[in-house]
Amino acid sequence: MIEIKDLHKSYKMGSNSLHVLKGINFSVAEGELVSIMGSSGSGKSTLLNILGMLDEADSGSYTLDGVPIKNLNEKIAARYRNKFLGFIFQSFNLISYKNALDNVALPLYYQGIKRGERVDKAMAYLEKVGLADWAGHLPNELSGGQKQRVAIARALASDPKVLLADEPTGALDSKTSYEVMNLIQEINDEGRTILVVTHEPDIAAMTKRIVNLKDGKIIQDTKVNQVRALENV
Numbered sequence: 001m002i003e004i005k006d007l008h009k010s011y012k013m014g015s016n017s018l019h020v021l022k023g024i025n026f027s028v029a030e031g032e033l034v035s036i037m038g039s040s041g042s043g044k045s046t047l048l049n050i051l052g053m054l055d056e057a058d059s060g061s062y063t064l065d066g067v068p069i070k071n072l073n074e075k076i077a078a079r080y081r082n083k084f085l086g087f088i089f090q091s092f093n094l095i096s097y098k099n100a101l102d103n104v105a106l107p108l109y110y111q112g113i114k115r116g117e118r119v120d121k122a123m124a125y126l127e128k129v130g131l132a133d134w135a136g137h138l139p140n141e142l143s144g145g146q147k148q149r150v151a152i153a154r155a156l157a158s159d160p161k162v163l164l165a166d167e168p169t170g171a172l173d174s175k176t177s178y179e180v181m182n183l184i185q186e187i188n189d190e191g192r193t194i195l196v197v198t199h200e201p202d203i204a205a206m207t208k209r210i211v212n213l214k215d216g217k218i219i220q221d222t223k224v225n226q227v228r229a230l231e232n233v
């Protein structure tokens with residue numbers, strides 16, 4: 001599903017350059033649930049943003065579902081992003097003046113799906129995350145965990161092949177974090193490929209494979225026995 005080879009990325013700042021990713025080799029098969037661990041500043045978000053086609057590497061190769069991701073024009077890149085990738089962020093990134101239903105329906109609008117079908121689909125995804133009764137509520141009327149579940153429904157709405165989550169539990173208390181991880185595990189149980197960036201070992205333990213990033217390199221990549229999140233709630 002994902003294959004990267006010898007990926008390098010530097011940020012240029014004036015005459016200085018910060019070498020953040022120093023030759024990353026990594027692949028993810030369909031259906032995996034992988035966590036990317038590492039201390040703050042180790043390059044986790046940089047790597048995830050490149051995988052999410054939000055940023056480009058300086059060198060190395062990236063292949064997503066058989067498609068080489070390189071020098072794509074913005075229109076084609078946007079089409080691949082919509083088709084292949086769903087995003088979940090620490091800060092939810094919901095639109096504050098749109099209710100839960102309309103937030104979930106938004107990606108479907110950009111896909112050109114008609115209003116009636118958008119509403120039906122968005123409602124089905126809200127039901128899936130247990131928030132059908134909250135469809136008409138604005139983000140500021142929802143708890144943190146509810147907001148993240150709306151964001152997960154939104155990420156699923158375009159039926160992406162891969163979900164990319166950057167510190168999805170970073171703004172949540174432990175109990176709520178485990179509830180969100182339970183949802184992520186259920187979505188993965190259905191076969192969807194998911195990558196989760198986290199610096200919390202208990203969250204990483206709820207995935208099936210832990211990739212450790214340090215000083216711009218992968219220092220460890222281990223399959224683990226997944227802890228089910230509900231055991232912790």
Ligand code: ADP
Binds near residue numbers: 038045
């Ligand atoms: P992590 O997500 O693991 O905390 P990041 O990938 O966000 O790490 O950042 C890695 C390093 O790159 C940090 O030192 C950060 O300050 C730097 N960095 C990230 N984004 C930029 C940018 N757009 N411009 C310059 N430096 C950046």
Ligand code: MG
Binds near residue numbers: 044045046
């Ligand atoms: Mg980060």
